[in-house]
Amino acid sequence: MLQKYKRVFSLLSQWVFFGAIIGLVVGSATTFLVEANDYLGDVREKSGWLIFLLPLGGIIIGYLYMNYGKVFLDNTLNDAAELNNLVIDAVHGKKKVLRRMGPIVYVATFITVFFGGSTGREGAAVQMGASVAEAVNNFFKALILDKKIFIMSGISAGFGSAFGTPITGAVFGMEMAALGKMKFAALVPCLVASYVGHYVTTAAWGHKHEEFIIQTVPELSLLTFLKVILLSIIFSLLSISYCQLRHGIQNTTEKIFKKNHMKRAFFGGIIIIVLTVIVGSQDYNGRSLQMLEQSFTEEVPPFAFLGKLIFTAVTLGTGFVGGEAIPIFFMGATLGNALHTFINLPISFLAALGLIAAFSAASNTPVAAFLLALEMFDGKGVEYFFVACVVSYIFSGHHGLWPSQKIYEPKSILFNIANGESIKNVEKKKKGI
Incomplete structure (x- = not known):
C-alpha cells in the first residue's frame, strides 16, 4: 500500500x-x-x-x-x-x-x-x-x-x-x-x-485583460428563463451559420485553388478589401474590440454581428490565421445588443448572454463556457448562464468550429450518430459524400 x-x-x-x-x-x-x-x-x-x-x-x-x-x-x-x-x-x-x-x-x-x-x-x-x-x-x-x-x-x-x-x-x-x-x-x-x-x-508581465461588465441582471422569474431559452436557441443558430459558412468557404477555395495556400489567401485578401470598401469602415477588420466593449454599454449597428460573421468566415476560410473565440464573442454580444430592441432585458445582460451562448454552441464546450461566464462576469446571473450554455450546446447540433472534434456521446437521443465519429465525418454523411 x-x-x-x-x-x-x-x-x-x-x-x-x-x-x-x-x-x-x-x-x-x-x-x-x-x-x-x-x-x-x-x-x-x-x-x-x-x-x-x-x-x-x-x-x-x-x-x-x-x-x-x-x-x-x-x-x-x-x-x-x-x-x-x-x-x-x-x-x-x-x-x-x-x-x-x-x-x-x-x-x-x-x-x-x-x-x-x-x-x-x-x-x-x-x-x-x-x-x-x-x-x-x-x-x-x-x-x-x-x-x-x-x-x-x-x-x-x-x-x-x-x-x-x-x-x-x-x-x-x-x-x-x-x-x-x-x-x-x-x-x-x-x-x-x-x-x-x-x-x-x-x-x-503585468498584462491587463479586457473587462466586460454586466450592469444589471434581471430578477429570477419563469418569464425571464423562457426568454433566455429562446435567446439561446437564436444564438446557437448564429453559431451554426458562422461555422457552416466558414467551413464552406474553406472547402470551396481549397477545391478551386487545389489546396494552394498562397493563392487561396491572396484571393481572400482581395475579397476582404472589397468588403471593407463596400462597408465604408474598418469596424469588422482586426479584432473589433472597441465595438465588442461598446455592445455592453450602448447600442451598436443592428447588423454588426452579420458583418463580423462574413468578414471572419472569409478571413479564416481562405487561409488567414488567428483565433475564433473573440469573433464569436463579438457576434454573440452584438446580436444580443440588437435584440434589446425586441426583448425587454438589460442591454449588458443580453450582450453577455450572447457572448457566452454563442461560444458554447460554436466550441461545443458547455462546461468551459459556463465557467467562462463565472470568471468573466464575477458570478453574476449564474442561473441564466447555466441554462444558456446547455440550451445553445444542444440546439447547435453536431456542428462546430473544429471538424476534428470527436462525438463520444450524441447531444440527444434524437441524433442517430455512432460514438467516436468526428464532426467532419458526420457532415460528410449528411451530404452523402
Missing part, C-alpha cells in the same frame, strides 16, 4: 512540475502574443491603407505553411495549416503537433492582424501552447507520462493566459477535443498549467 501511495505522489509531483513549466513558457509567450497583437492592431487602425496589403500578407502566410508547415511522420501528413484541428487530432493520438507550429502561427497571426484580417488571438495561443507542450515532452523525454495530457496542458495554458480565465482554461483543455467526454486524468496538469500561465501573464 505504501508503495502505491509513493507512486501516486511521484506521478502527481511530475504533473505539477511539467504543468508549471508549460504554464511558465506559454504564459510568457502568450503575453508577447497579446501585447504584440494589441500594438499591431493599434497601428493598423491609425493606418487604414494597410488593408490594401492584405493579399500580399496572404501570400507570405501561404508560403510559410506550404514550405515549413508540413511534416510526414509514420506515413501521416501533419499539416500545421490544419490549426486547432491538428491539435485535436494529436490529443486523439492520430497526428502529432509540430514544434515549429508555434512560431509559424505567431508570425501568421501577426500578419493577419496587422493587415486587417478579421480574427482573434486564442487560436494562436492554443496552438503555441500545444507546440510548447510537445517540446517540453521531447526535452525531458517524459515517456512514462501520457503525451496526450501534455498537449491538453498546453491548450489549457494557452486559453487561460489569453483570456485571464484560469479555471476555464483548465477545463477547456480537457473538453475541447471531444463532445461528451473529458479526460479527468489531465485535471492536475491542466489546472497547474492554466493557473501558472495566467499568473505569469498578469502578475509577472
Whole structure:
C-alpha cells in the first residue's frame, strides 16, 4: 500500500512540475502574443491603407505553411495549416503537433492582424501552447507520462493566459477535443498549467485583460428563463451559420485553388478589401474590440454581428490565421445588443448572454463556457448562464468550429450518430459524400 501511495505522489509531483513549466513558457509567450497583437492592431487602425496589403500578407502566410508547415511522420501528413484541428487530432493520438507550429502561427497571426484580417488571438495561443507542450515532452523525454495530457496542458495554458480565465482554461483543455467526454486524468496538469500561465501573464508581465461588465441582471422569474431559452436557441443558430459558412468557404477555395495556400489567401485578401470598401469602415477588420466593449454599454449597428460573421468566415476560410473565440464573442454580444430592441432585458445582460451562448454552441464546450461566464462576469446571473450554455450546446447540433472534434456521446437521443465519429465525418454523411 505504501508503495502505491509513493507512486501516486511521484506521478502527481511530475504533473505539477511539467504543468508549471508549460504554464511558465506559454504564459510568457502568450503575453508577447497579446501585447504584440494589441500594438499591431493599434497601428493598423491609425493606418487604414494597410488593408490594401492584405493579399500580399496572404501570400507570405501561404508560403510559410506550404514550405515549413508540413511534416510526414509514420506515413501521416501533419499539416500545421490544419490549426486547432491538428491539435485535436494529436490529443486523439492520430497526428502529432509540430514544434515549429508555434512560431509559424505567431508570425501568421501577426500578419493577419496587422493587415486587417478579421480574427482573434486564442487560436494562436492554443496552438503555441500545444507546440510548447510537445517540446517540453521531447526535452525531458517524459515517456512514462501520457503525451496526450501534455498537449491538453498546453491548450489549457494557452486559453487561460489569453483570456485571464484560469479555471476555464483548465477545463477547456480537457473538453475541447471531444463532445461528451473529458479526460479527468489531465485535471492536475491542466489546472497547474492554466493557473501558472495566467499568473505569469498578469502578475509577472503585468498584462491587463479586457473587462466586460454586466450592469444589471434581471430578477429570477419563469418569464425571464423562457426568454433566455429562446435567446439561446437564436444564438446557437448564429453559431451554426458562422461555422457552416466558414467551413464552406474553406472547402470551396481549397477545391478551386487545389489546396494552394498562397493563392487561396491572396484571393481572400482581395475579397476582404472589397468588403471593407463596400462597408465604408474598418469596424469588422482586426479584432473589433472597441465595438465588442461598446455592445455592453450602448447600442451598436443592428447588423454588426452579420458583418463580423462574413468578414471572419472569409478571413479564416481562405487561409488567414488567428483565433475564433473573440469573433464569436463579438457576434454573440452584438446580436444580443440588437435584440434589446425586441426583448425587454438589460442591454449588458443580453450582450453577455450572447457572448457566452454563442461560444458554447460554436466550441461545443458547455462546461468551459459556463465557467467562462463565472470568471468573466464575477458570478453574476449564474442561473441564466447555466441554462444558456446547455440550451445553445444542444440546439447547435453536431456542428462546430473544429471538424476534428470527436462525438463520444450524441447531444440527444434524437441524433442517430455512432460514438467516436468526428464532426467532419458526420457532415460528410449528411451530404452523402
